[in-house]
Amino acid sequence: MTEQVRLTVNGVAHEITVEPRQLLVHALREDLGLTGTHVGCDTSQCGACTVQLNGAAVKSCTVLAVQVDGGSITTIEGMAPEGGLHALQNAFWEKHGLQCGFCTPGMIMAAADLLAGNPDPTDDEIRHGIEGNLCRCTGYQNIVAAIREAGSTLRAGAPVPAGAQD
C-alpha cells in the first residue's frame, strides 16, 4: 500500500508516493534528495534530523511522511536564499560552532525555533533550548556562542547579504 503525499519543502511543492511507514526524514533524504537532514539515532534523542514543520522544529525521524501531507517544511537547505546565509548559519561559521558538521543542520533548525520565540536568550536558555540536539564534537560552547551571536544579528535586523563573509 502506498499513499500520495503533497509537501511544500523550502517553498517548492512536491508530490511523492510513499509507504505509510516512510519517515519524513527518509522522504526528504531519499525521495527529495535533501540530504542535509541527518539521522543520528533511532530513539528520537539526537535531533540531527530536526526540520521545521509549519514553522516549528520537529524531529523528522519521529514523524511519518503521510502525517504531514499538505504541510510546509523548511530544511537546512532552505534556510537562506540561494548563495546567501541565514544569520544562524553565518554565526555557526564565525564562532566555530561546528566541527564534523553532522549535528549542525539539526542544531541550526532547533536554534531557529528557539530564537523565534525568544530573540534574546541567555546562555542558560540557549543551552536548554537545544536540549533536544546532541553534539559530540564541540562541547557545545561555541554552539551557544553562535546562537547568541545570531540572536544579536537578528535583533539588529541586519540583513545577511548573499555570500557576505568577512
Add this chain to the structure above:
Amino acid sequence: MATDVLGARIKRVEDPRFITGKGRYLDDIKLAGMTYMSILRSPYAHANIRSIDTAAARAMPGVVLVLVGADIPYNPLPMAWPAGGVAGIRNNINTPRVLATDSVKWTGEGVAAVIAETVAQAVDALEAIVVEWEPLPVVVDAEKATQPGAPQLHENAPNNVVFEWTVGDKAGTDAALEAAPVIVRQRIVNQRLIPNPMEVRGDIGVYNPGTDEYTIWMSSQTPHIQRLLLSAFVMGIPEHKIRCISPDIGGAFGTKIFCYADMALCLFASKALNGRPVKWVETRRENYQSTIHGRDHITYLEIAGTREGEITGLRVKTYANLGGRLSTIGPGIPTTLYGRVLSGCYRIPNVYCEVTGVYTNTTFVDAYRGAGRPEATYVIERAMDLFADEIGLDPAELRRRNFIAPDKFPYDNPSGLGTASNGEKIYIDSGNYEPAMDMALATAGYASIDKAKADARARGKYLGIGLSTYIEVCGVAPSKWIGAVGEGWGAAMWESANLKIHLTGKVVLTMGTQPQGQGHETTYAQIVSSELGIPMDDIIVQHSDTQGTPFGYGSYGSRTASVGGTAAVKAAGKIREKARQYAAHMLEAAVDDIEVVGAEYRVKGSPEKMKTLQEVVFALDLGFSLPAGMEPYLDETAYYDTPNCTWPFGTHVAIVEIDEETGKVDLVRYVAVDDVGKKINPMIVDGQLHGGIAQGVGQALWEGAVYGDDGQLLSGSMLDYAVPRASWFPNFELGETVTPSPVNPLGVKGVGEAGAIASTAAVANAVIDALSPFGIRHLDMPYTAPKVWRAMHDKEARS
C-alpha cells in the same frame, strides 16, 4: 602573509558546505542500482550456532541476497597491533570473522546479512531468518573472567587471557614499595564507554566485474590502512584492486580507525551481485553493539613515597577488557599507550605495570579518544590525590614536589617508552609543568577554595575541587622506534603530502591523513599559505581517497598536525626549492643568488629582478624552457617520519557541587591550561579542547556502558546511555602556556585528545574532594546521582 596566516583564527574553509546541508557523508551517497544490506546480530552474548535457516528470508519481497558465515571465503579480520615489546610475549589472538560461523561471543556479533532493494525490505527479511542457538555461560567482567571456573570463550586463550604484558622494573619497584614509609593501595575501575560520534558507521561496496576492481566508500579514519588490511589480510586480493574512499566523516573519536566485518561484507555482496552497489549503514543501537567501545579497565594501584611527599614507586596491575574477539589494535591500547606513560609528568623512579588483556562476552574494546592515555592519567592522577590525602598534603603541592623539572629534559620515563631492538628509544623531550598548574590554580581560585566550600555548605551543597596535571604522548610515532619495538601497527607511522601547483597558480595539497571534523582543510591550507606566500583561497586540500592521495596512516593519536603538518611543510619546501632553481633559470642568475620572500623569488641585492611564484609556475609547468636535468611541473611529494612523539601537557581544574540530598553532581567551573605547543589555528585548537573536555567530563559524571550478567547491553540506546547535553556544562575557561615542540618545524604537538585525557581525572578528583567530609577516599565513575547519594548515605549510616 607568512606570519599572518600561521597562528591565525581563520574561519574554516570546510564550513560552508556543512552549514548549508551540503556536506557529503556516507549515507548521503546514492549510486545507480544500489542495494541495501542489513545485518542479523546475535541476541545472545555467548552461544553456539546450531543452524541458520534463511529460506524464508530469501523469499521475502525485494531480497536479492542472503549471506551467512559459511558463504564468506575471507580470512578473519586482522590483528594489527598485538601486545608487544616484551621478549617472548604471547598473544592469544581471536578476531571476528566477516560473519560468525560456529559461535558468537557477544550480543551483537553479526551472523547473517540480507541485501535487498530497500532498507525496509532488508530489515523486514532479517526477521524471517531463523537461527537455532545453543546458549553458553557468560562472563562480562574482565577480572572475573580470569578466575578459575569462569566461562571460557576461546580454546586458545586459557582463562580468557589474551596476553600478559609488563613494563618497568619489577624488582626495583617491589623494593621501592617495600622500603617506602607510606604506601596507598586502591582498586579503581575505568568504566566502559560508548564513543558516540553523531554519525554512525557505514560502507558502500562496489565491485566492477569488468575490471575485477573493488571500490568502497567507508566512514573511516584510515582509508589507506583499510585498503591494505582488506586486500592483503582479509580478502586475499591484490592491494591495487581496491580503492577506499572516506567521504565527510561525522565524528569518529577512534571508532572509525578499524577494520570492520561490514567492510568486507559489502564488497563480497557486491561481487556476488555482479557489481550492484551494496550500502550498509548501522543503526545507533547497532553502533552500540558492534562498533568498538572504549576504556573498561579494572586496576589495582599502589603508590609509595615519603611522608614529605616524595613519590618513590608506582605499581599497577590492570585487567583490560578487550571484548569477545579482538578489534584491529585492541591490545595496543592498554599496553603501549597506557603502561608506558603511567608515571605522567612526575619523576617517579620506580614504576612497574602488569596488564592482562581479557576476553569477555562483550563488544570489542579499542581506541577511543585518548586511547590508553586517559586511563593512565586517571590512574596516576587518582593515585596522587590518594597519596596526598594519606600524608595530609595539599594535592597541588604534592604534584609540585614531584614534577619533572624543566631542566631534566629529555627525560627517560622509567615506565619505559621502550627501547627498540635497534637501540632506538624515545624520551619526553620538553615540558614546564609548574607555570601551567599555577595559572590554572590562580584562575580557579584555588587559594580561596575553603571559603567557596563553606559558602556551598550554606546552600546545601558540597563543593569540591580537583586537579589533573597531565602529559600526553601524541604525534605518533617514529617508525624506527614503534616498528622495531614490536608495537604499533607493526610497521611505520610516517605521513605523506603531495603538493601540486597548477598552471594557473592554484595549489592542490593532497594528504594521507583523514579528517573527521578537525578542520584539516583549513589548517593544512594555512601551513601551505604560510610556507609559499600563497593566498588561502588559492589552495585546496584533498584527502580521503586511496586513488590520488599518497599513502598515509590516517588521523588518530593527535598526530595529524605534527606528523602530517610537517609532511606538508616538507612538500612546500621542495616546491619552494624547485621554484627557486627555476627562478634562477628565468632570471639568469645563480641559484644561490635567489632569495625567497613570500611568493617572490628575487635576485639578492637586485630586488627589481624577481619573479613571482605565479610566473615561475606558469613557465615551469609548461616546460618550454627548462634547465638541464629539470623536469617540468611543480609537483612534489614528501614523507615525514617524526624523530620523536610530542608531549603536550597542562593542568585542568574542575569545581563541582554535590546536592547533599540527591547526590546530583553539577560541574560548576572548569579551568584548563594546556600547552599544546604552537597553534596553527587557535580557534580550532580551542574547539578541540572544548570537545575533548566535554567527553572526559561525560565519562566522569554520566556515561557508562552497562552489561547485565547475561551479557545484554543494558545501556543499549541513547535512552540509557547518557550522551551529555548542552545544559549540563558550564563554559570552559581556557588558558595556555606555549612551549614549542622541538620535534617539528611547526612547533606543534597535537590537541585532539588532550581535553579527554585530562578532564576525567580532574572531575573525578573534584567529586572525591567534595565527598571528603564523608570520609570517602575513592568512588568509581560515573558519578551519577544515585551512586553518589548511595556513597554519602552509606557513610552517614555507618558513622
Add this chain to the structure above:
Amino acid sequence: MIPAAFDYARPTSLDEALVLLARGAGNAKVLAGGQSLLPLMRLRLASPGQLIDIGRIAELRTIRDLGGGATGIGALATYRDVLDSELATRNHPILATAIPMIGDVQVRNRGTLAGSIAHADPASDLPAILLALEGTLVIRSGNGERVVAVEGFFQGAFATDLGQDEILTEIRLPATPDGAGMAYRAIEQPASGYSMVGVAAVIGRVGDSIGYARIAITGAGNVAYRAMAVEAALLGSDGGAAAIEAAAAHATDGQVVGSDFNADAEYRTAMAQVYTRRAVEAALAAID
C-alpha cells in the same frame, strides 16, 4: 530503523475514526503526534497492523474554556499549544512551569498531552501533574462517551483503562481553589530525560494552615499515583519545615517502588521524599 509495514487511515471526523478503530479490533493504534508511538515502532517494539491518524480531526485540536477556571485540552493539543495557551496557563499555572521540563522543544512542538497519557509511560511527568490537578479524561467509542478520573486510569506500565475501540478525546482540568500554589519538581534520568522521580503539588492555605493539598508522584511506583498519606499529613498543618518533612516521609507509602540499573528502589524512595518536600515548598511559595 524503520517501522514494520502497516495500513494507514486518516479519518476526518471522530465518528469515522471510531468506526475504523472498532473495525481494527485491537490491531489498530491511534496516532496523534506520534512522539510516543513512533519511537516504539521504529525499534519494532510495537508493530500495529493499522494506524489511525487522528491528526486532521479539527474538533480535537481545541483548548476550551470550561468556565470557572476549568479547562478542556483536546486530544490533538500539543505541549506547545498548551504552553502558548493563555487560558490553560492562567487556569493552571503549573502547566507553564512543568511542561518545559517534559521532553525537548521538538517533542513538545509535536507531542500531545492526550497521547502521552494514553501511552502511559511510568516515567512520564504528565500523569503526576494531571493527578495533582484532579484531571478527568473524556473517552469516546462507538458506544458513546464516558468521563473517568485520571486517578485509576493507569493500570500499569504502558497499560490503561482505555479500551481497544476507545479514543481519549479530551483532558479536563477542573478549577483549583483560589490562591492555590502549584509546582512540579523532578530529578531526571540523564540519558532519556524521563524522570527518575517527579512530584506535582497543588497546595492551598486556609488561614495559617494548609487547607488543600494534592500531591502526585511519578517514577517511583509502577504508575503515577496520588500520595494520599502525604496529603493527609499536610492538611491542617502549618506548612512549616517540620510539617513538610514529616509529610514527605509518606511519599511512597503503599507503593512498590521500582528498581532499574539507573536507580534502585531505595534511591527512588528517598528522592520521592526529597522532591515531595521541594515541590510542596515551591507550591507554598507560589501561593498568591
